Amino acid sequence: MQVISVNVGRPRPNPGKGADLxxxxxxxxxGAVAVVVPGPKGTGEVGLVGDRVYDVKHHGGTDQAVYAYAREDLDSWEADLGRSLGSGAFGENLTTAGVDVNRALIGERWQIGPDVVLExxxxxxxxxxxxxxxxxxxWIKRFTRAALPGAYLRVIVPGQLRATDPIQILHRPDHEVTVELAFRALTLEPELLPQLSAAEALPEEARKRALRRSSTG
Structure with missing residues (x-):
C-alpha cells in the first residue's frame, strides 16, 4: 500500500456553480509536500501546503483536510468513460495504490511515510x-450510483509526505461503518443512516443526521 502521487490544486475558473474559482x-x-492541520471549514485551508479550496462553505477545513482516491478506481472509471484519467483527475490530493479506500472504516488511521498520520x-x-x-x-448521478466516492481525511500528526511513501494502517475502530456505507447513507439510501451513529469519527453534521434518523426510527 502506498501513495503513488501527491497532488495540489492550481486556481482556475470554476466550470460549475458556486465560487468563481x-x-x-x-x-x-x-518531492516532499508539507502536511499541516488546517483551520476550520470556512477559511479555505486544507492539509497540504500549496493547496486550497475556494468554495469555503462546502469544502476544506479540519474534516476535509486531505482527499484520497484509489488508482484502481480511477482505472475503472477510465474504462467506463473511455478517457485517460491522470493522477489528480478527480481532484484528489493523494492517489493511492493497494488501498481499498472505499472500504476503509470511518475513524481508521493511516501512517504515511515516516511521520504523517491521517484519519x-x-x-x-x-x-x-x-x-x-x-x-x-x-456525472453527479452516475458517480453517486457507483458508490466509489474516495475518502476525506483529517490530519492527526503533521509532517511531510511524497509519492512512493508507504501507507500503513495503524488503527481500525470497532465498528463496520465504511466510507462506502456512509456515502450510500448520506445520498441514495437514507434508511442506512442509523448505522452511522456507531462511527464517532464522522463529522458532526453527518453524525447529527444519523442520530436524528435513529431517534425517529
Whole structure:
C-alpha cells in the first residue's frame, strides 16, 4: 500500500456553480509536500501546503483536510468513460495504490511515510464543480450510483509526505461503518443512516443526521 502521487490544486475558473474559482485542478508534485492541520471549514485551508479550496462553505477545513482516491478506481472509471484519467483527475490530493479506500472504516488511521498520520473522516459527496470539471452530463448521478466516492481525511500528526511513501494502517475502530456505507447513507439510501451513529469519527453534521434518523426510527 502506498501513495503513488501527491497532488495540489492550481486556481482556475470554476466550470460549475458556486465560487468563481476552484482548486479541483490538482497536479502531481515532485518531492516532499508539507502536511499541516488546517483551520476550520470556512477559511479555505486544507492539509497540504500549496493547496486550497475556494468554495469555503462546502469544502476544506479540519474534516476535509486531505482527499484520497484509489488508482484502481480511477482505472475503472477510465474504462467506463473511455478517457485517460491522470493522477489528480478527480481532484484528489493523494492517489493511492493497494488501498481499498472505499472500504476503509470511518475513524481508521493511516501512517504515511515516516511521520504523517491521517484519519478517515467521511466520503466525498459530488458537486456541480466536479461535474463541470469532468464535462460529463449527469456525472453527479452516475458517480453517486457507483458508490466509489474516495475518502476525506483529517490530519492527526503533521509532517511531510511524497509519492512512493508507504501507507500503513495503524488503527481500525470497532465498528463496520465504511466510507462506502456512509456515502450510500448520506445520498441514495437514507434508511442506512442509523448505522452511522456507531462511527464517532464522522463529522458532526453527518453524525447529527444519523442520530436524528435513529431517534425517529
Amino acid at each position: 476552484t482548486g479541483i485542478d490538482k497536479r502531481p508534485v515532485n 478517515v473522516s467521511s466520503p466525498r459527496i459530488p458537486c456541480g464543480t466536479f461535474q463541470g470539471w469532468l464535462q460529463q452530463q449527469g
